[in-house]
Amino acid sequence: xxxxxxxxxxxxxxxxxxxxxxxxxxxxxxxxxxxxxxxxxxxxxxxxxxxxxxxxxxxxxxxxxxxxxxxxxxxxxxxxxxxxxxxxxxxxxxxxxxxxxxxxxxxxxxxxxxxxxxxxxxxxxxxxxxxxxxxxxxxxxxxxxxxxxxxxxxxxxxxxxxxxxxxxxxxxxxxxxxxxxxxxxxxxxxxxxxxxxxxxxxxxxxxxxxxxxxxxxxxxxxxxxxxxxxxxxxxxxxxxxxxxxxxxxxxxxxxxxxxxxxxxxxxxxxxxxxxxxxxxxxxxxxxxxxxxxxxxxxxxxxxxxxxxxxxxxx
Ligand SMILES: [Fe+2]
Numbered sequence: 001x002x003x004x005x006x007x008x009x010x011x012x013x014x015x016x017x018x019x020x021x022x023x024x025x026x027x028x029x030x031x032x033x034x035x036x037x038x039x040x041x042x043x044x045x046x047x048x049x050x051x052x053x054x055x056x057x058x059x060x061x062x063x064x065x066x067x068x069x070x071x072x073x074x075x076x077x078x079x080x081x082x083x084x085x086x087x088x089x090x091x092x093x094x095x096x097x098x099x100x101x102x103x104x105x106x107x108x109x110x111x112x113x114x115x116x117x118x119x120x121x122x123x124x125x126x127x128x129x130x131x132x133x134x135x136x137x138x139x140x141x142x143x144x145x146x147x148x149x150x151x152x153x154x155x156x157x158x159x160x161x162x163x164x165x166x167x168x169x170x171x172x173x174x175x176x177x178x179x180x181x182x183x184x185x186x187x188x189x190x191x192x193x194x195x196x197x198x199x200x201x202x203x204x205x206x207x208x209x210x211x212x213x214x215x216x217x218x219x220x221x222x223x224x225x226x227x228x229x230x231x232x233x234x235x236x237x238x239x240x241x242x243x244x245x246x247x248x249x250x251x252x253x254x255x256x257x258x259x260x261x262x263x264x265x266x267x268x269x270x271x272x273x274x275x276x277x278x279x280x281x282x283x284x285x286x287x288x289x290x291x292x293x294x295x296x297x298x299x300x301x302x303x304x305x306x307x308x309x310x311x312x313x314x
Pocket of ligand 1: 264
């Protein structure tokens with residue numbers, strides 16, 4: 001099963017206009033019909049909760065209605081259809097995609113991937129002892145830059161049975177486990193990508209089933225910090241970050257959203273091939289973050305009262 005990554009996530013929402021504003025402020029680009037795209041064409045689609053075109057909701061009522069994965073060609077699509085048809089209904093939709101449910105009840109779609117090449121470089125740094133990546137007079141900071149999400153990266157799902165879910169994605173859809181947070185669940189990688197994870201399953205009670213967060217890639221940590229700082233300045237509530245994860249090594253910054261899940265900006269995720277041996281770490285805060293930043297309003301005693309007794313300036 002040659003799945004290359006996430007393609008589109010479909011949500012049912014109560015406030016379409018307010019949700020659209022959130023997605024635009026996050027940095028996605030409007031593409032019409034409730035579709036909001038990253039630079040490579042991967043997307044979030046929103047619709048009114050009672051829209052009859054939407055797949056039926058989970059019993060939990062979670063806003064995620066469908067997760068669409070991309071495949072490279074029609075042959076890969078046919079292979080998935082043949083595999084799933086052995087024990088469940090597979091629907092062919094007018095747009096050429098297929099639709100079926102996983103073993104946990106999530107509605108899945110599969111289609112020839114929309115991802116397009118975006119031809120952007122990575123963030124360049126100058127490091128002592130290494131050849132410069134930025135030429136003389138090429139600045140590392142552009143205060144006017146507005147980094148945009150480049151690509152839909154991954155989702156984390158709250159599920160009532162991570163073992164059942166892991167079996168389905170590995171045995172039926174060809175995913176691999178790259179790492180595991182013991183007590184939470186596995187990080188899963190489809191066969192058509194080397195990225196550390198596209199799917200992370202987290203064990204929860206059944207009434208919580210649904211999407212916990214989704215993430216879009218940015219161009220590097222500087223872009224994560226700039227996009228997150230700008231998003232926070234617009235009044236959106238930071239949930240966790242900025243920081244850097246242990247498993248996957250991705251930089252992260254999570255925000256609350258009106259879509260019933262968190263939105264993460266991320267960058268610089270590890271790549272793994274099939275020689276990688278999955279690690280296991282206990283699921284606690286210390287095993288998921290290498291470090292975490294804390295904003296400081298003011299760092300120098302300029303233009304204001306002196307620091308309180310006991311506070312030191314570096
Ligand atoms: Fe994440």
